[in-house]
Amino acid sequence: MRRFSAAEKREWGLFALLVSPNLFLLGVFTYWPLIYNGYLSFVRWDLLSPVKIWVGWSNYTYLFTSPDFGAILFNTLFFTLGSVVALCVLGLAVALLLNQKLRWRNSARSVIFSPVMLSGAAIGIVWIYIFDPRYGLLDVLIRLAGMRSPNWLLDPNWAMLAVIIVHVWKNLGYAVVILLAGLQAIPKELYEAAGVDGAGSIARFRAVTLPGLSPVLFFLVLTSILAGFQSFDIVKVMTEGGPIRSTTTLIYALYQEGFVAFNAGRAGVASVLLFGIMLVFTIVQFRYSEKNVHYA
Amino acid sequence: MSNQLSRRQFLWSAGAGVSALALAACVPATLPAAQPDAAPAAEPVTLTVWSSFSGKNGEAETELVKRFNESQSNVVVDYQFQGNYEETAQKVTAALQARTAPEVSLLSDVWWFKFYLSQNLLPLDDLLSAQNIDLADYQDSLINEGVRQGKHYWMPFARSTPLFYYNKEKWAAAGLPDRGPETWDEFVEWAPTLLQKEGDELKVSAFAHPDGASYIAWLFQGVAWQFNGSYSDPDFTMRMTDEATLEAGQFYKDTVHNYGWAVPSKDISSDFINGLTAASMMSTGSMGGIKANATFEFGTAFLPKKYQFGCCTGGAGLAILASTPAEKQEAAMSYIAFVSNPENTTYWAQNTGYMPVRKSALQSEAMQSYFVEFPQFKTATEQLALTRPQDAARVFVPNGDQIIGSALERITVQSDDVAVAFADVNAILETEAQPVLEALRAIEG
Known part of the structure; x- marks a missing residue:
């Protein structure tokens, strides 16, 4: 067995000393709640009574057989995928535009980024007024186009779209900043070389920009997916999961079970499920970035 | 001058604050609050x-x-x-x-x-x-x-109690007497005269329903009673699928989807204040805000009757x-x-x-x-004398209000079948009432 030298021991000691405060806080505030939540998913508890009744898998059976479960999963996926696709496509379009040498470019960048810094709850309240079909700003614009506004927040067919629009509007600046950084990291020589080979602008975009952007795009997709699964504030303020559960995502269902219905067990199941889904995406991200830390 | 915070003081206190937070994070949350053994008389x-x-x-x-x-x-x-x-x-x-x-x-x-x-x-x-x-x-x-x-x-x-509010200007414009409707049947006759439409677009509705989160199940409680129905008996027997309760539900659904003079609303009080609905049932507790903000004269009335009068407290x-x-x-x-x-x-x-x-x-x-x-x-205040406490299903079953509200949302927003929506909710209420019955047996015997 290898023996540590005094110097090595000192180094390990220092390492432990430096790491322990953070490790302690992580343990108390992250790992312990995680384990405790797993336990809660097997009990019936109203967050108040002194006893927690062990009910085995019945909270899981309840959730997975609940008539709303399919709809909630669908809502979650629809919200997450819808907003991620919109963020990437719109983000890329705006980033390409802002990467040009335009007047007011810096001001435009600031303006686009500013919603990211606003509170989701405040944004939600403002958008409730914008969406109102009788006097909202959006209605005015839609009428200019000769059409009539849908009843965004009270029609189960439109409410989710409304929530996605607000989520995308709020987070577009983040996507743009990430993609801009990616665009600027692509060496100019590649474009020049492609130009020499006779590539037009579309060919250059496909052969140089997209491949050069792919690691950044991948990072953006994953972080947006993770953020999408956890998005709560806008739904809470704008729709409270309604109308008729049409905007109830997994995290909102978790909140309703836990803090409206006070059913810690069922909320526990929802968060175990959410944790599982997020874990998969996080592992994918780690695996991918291990392989692709450097540009090919 | 000497009272002004110096930068050094600011940095020092900010540092101290951060350290205090860090320390506080390490203190067990269950530490009992310090309690003085005998409070000195002067200390409030x-x-x-x-x-x-x-x-x-x-x-x-x-x-x-x-x-x-x-x-x-x-x-x-x-x-x-x-x-x-x-x-x-x-x-x-x-x-x-x-x-x-x-x-x-x-x-x-x-x-x-x-x-x-x-x-x-x-x-x-x-x-x-x-x-x-x-x-x-x-x-x-x-x-x-x-x-x-x-x-x-x-x-x-x-x-509070639910109360019938109406916009007197719109009442006068429609040529209606200056009072609330005595019965729902009377309001069914009145309501079409209160509507304002542009083409097929409804500009002003006669009546508005809130969503589940804004307590539609509270406002519907009285309506269920007026139709001789109820949410439940005091012993937690659920009554959502009783014929009379279903009839009340069908009436609520019809106001939106058959008669077409009522709309689901995100905020009934603001719709009423802004003249977007001519009347609505709302809490008496909304009266202060309406009085302060409405630019028209409004009237209040007892809830309309059907087979009987019904109004709950809240x-x-x-x-x-x-x-x-x-x-x-x-x-x-x-x-x-x-x-x-x-x-x-x-x-x-x-x-x-x-x-x-x-x-x-x-x-x-x-x-x-x-x-x-x-x-x-x-x-x-006169109506208060005629009110009664709400059914156990809404106030004693955990989340009962939101559960019943979800069915009412289904029939007002989406025109789902009343019998199906109420039967779904009846089953949920029966399940959710069980822990309450157990707890009640344990503490009240």
């Missing part, structure tokens, strides 16, 4: 009070707290706004776990019972008699709702948490007694529209002259 008791009122009602409540703090020097109330009824209940729940609960909290009609069941509310009878509080002067129906097994747990404070009351240390219980009681005394309940009622909770307040000079000046409020 600080009482934390949590509540849920904002806007006009919040201002009125702050004024009551100010009056209380100025009226005596033994108790200082630290008043803390906690969000709406649901958010307040959430925070009380969390605070009980963290052992940082307030001494007094406002709890709504659908929440107090949950805290009673988990034995987190203090029975108030000893405190009430020690302070010679005249219980007989409280409105019987209101004070009795907070009684379990002969003990008082929940004192009436911001108690709103919120005050409770003392069982975790309140003995030396603060008396102070907590004195605050509750103060804000519900005849003079203050009069002030509160006149500024918000909530019911005066004391009989003598109703008879008082101040209230009688207010009735002359503002007869809309008189209607509300």
